[in-house]
Amino acid sequence: NAGVTQTPKFRILKIGQSMTLQCTQDMNHNYMYWYRQDPGMGLKLIYYSVGAGITDKGEVPNGYNVSRSTTEDFPLRLELAAPSQTSVYFCASSYGAGGVTTQYFGPGTRLTVL
Amino acid sequence: GESVGLHLPTLSVQEGDNSIINCAYSNSASDYFIWYKQESGKGPQFIIDIRSNMDKRQGQRVTVLLNKTVKHLSLQIAATQPGDSAVYFCAENDDYKLSFGAGTTVTVRA
Numbered sequence: 001n002a003g004v005t006q007t008p009k010f011r012i013l014k015i016g017q018s019m020t021l022q023c024t025q026d027m028n029h030n031y032m033y034w035y036r037q038d039p040g041m042g043l044k045l046i047y048y049s050v051g052a053g054i055t056d057k058g059e060v061p062n063g064y065n066v067s068r069s070t071t072e073d074f075p076l077r078l079e080l081a082a083p084s085q086t087s088v089y090f091c092a093s094s095y096g097a098g099g100v101t102t103q104y105f106g107p108g109t110r111l112t113v114l
Numbered sequence: 115g116e117s118v119g120l121h122l123p124t125l126s127v128q129e130g131d132n133s134i135i136n137c138a139y140s141n142s143a144s145d146y147f148i149w150y151k152q153e154s155g156k157g158p159q160f161i162i163d164i165r166s167n168m169d170k171r172q173g174q175r176v177t178v179l180l181n182k183t184v185k186h187l188s189l190q191i192a193a194t195q196p197g198d199s200a201v202y203f204c205a206e207n208d209d210y211k212l213s214f215g216a217g218t219t220v221t222v223r224a
Contacts, residue, residue: 004157033211040123042203042214043158058211090157102148103212105157 001026004106006091012112013081021076021109023091031094032074033103034058034066036087043090049074081113124219133191135218137204142185144206149178149189152201152217161189161202196222 007022025032030051035043035058045058049068063085065077074093078085088110092103127133139147145166150158162173164180164187171178177190187204201217 035214040216042216044214045211048211092157102160102163104160105150107157108155 003027004091004093004104006089006106006109008109009107010110012114013078014114015081015083017081018077018079019081019111021078021089021091021111023074023076023106024072025074025091025093025104025106026072027093027095027104028071029093029095029104030071031096031101031103032068033092033094034064034074034076035090035092036060036085037090037108038087046076046089078111083113085111086113087111122218123216124221126221126223127194128223129194129196131194133189133194133198133220135189135191135202135204135220137187137189137215139185139187139204139206141206141208141213142182144208146207147178147180147187148205148212149176149187150203150205150214151198152203154200158203191220194220194222196224198222 004025033048034046037043044060047066049055052071055066088108090108091106094101094103148163149161151161152158162178164171164178169180175192179188199222201219203214203217205212205214
């Protein structure tokens with residue numbers, strides 16, 4: 001199993017541009033999550049999904065959108081990129097609810113908005 | 115504000131010594147806690163977890179202690195090795211999501 005994979009690894013955007021961060025897991029996990037990690041800080045939850053077709057906002061959803069059309073994929077969309085969105089983005093998945101089962105993380109996407 | 119935090123942002127430890135990383139949480143209703151290790155340029159990696167009906171759990175070279183009275187969590191690493199150098203995060207369940215602290219950077223001295 002590849003686990004959780006993310007693409008791209010790095011990206012530089014100009015202010016106002018849009019992009020989609022890809023996340024795929026091959027563990028047949030129902031739950032998937034998007035976090036951002038700013039320098040020297042912990043992870044903050046952006047959006048999460050409890051199954052295909054179901055998504056919900058986390059702690060910091062503004063400026064982002066998600067979709068979950070399949071169990072495997074959970075892309076994160078940035079519309080009108082802003083410098084405040086410069087961060088490292090991690091996707092994670094878990095078999096059950098995040099509060100009671102382990103979340104497995106991807107390697108991250110480092111995004112810079114200039 | 116954050117409900118999970120770590121007492122010290124950095125910890126320097128001599129190779130072979132034991133490491134203790136501390137974490138305080140504020141939600142007395144939390145019933146599940148996880149420690150993650152994050153190496154430079156990588157995603158967080160699961161180390162060990164503990165449920166609130168336990169006060170101690172041991173893994174390979176790691177032990178997690180939970181003190182619900184003072185809402186404190188600690189991770190002990192035995193015989194610290196250079197490969198243990200990383201940022202360590204504690205996380206608690208928040209409803210059915212995880213809430214992470216800011217992390218402690220552990221540096222192992224040769």
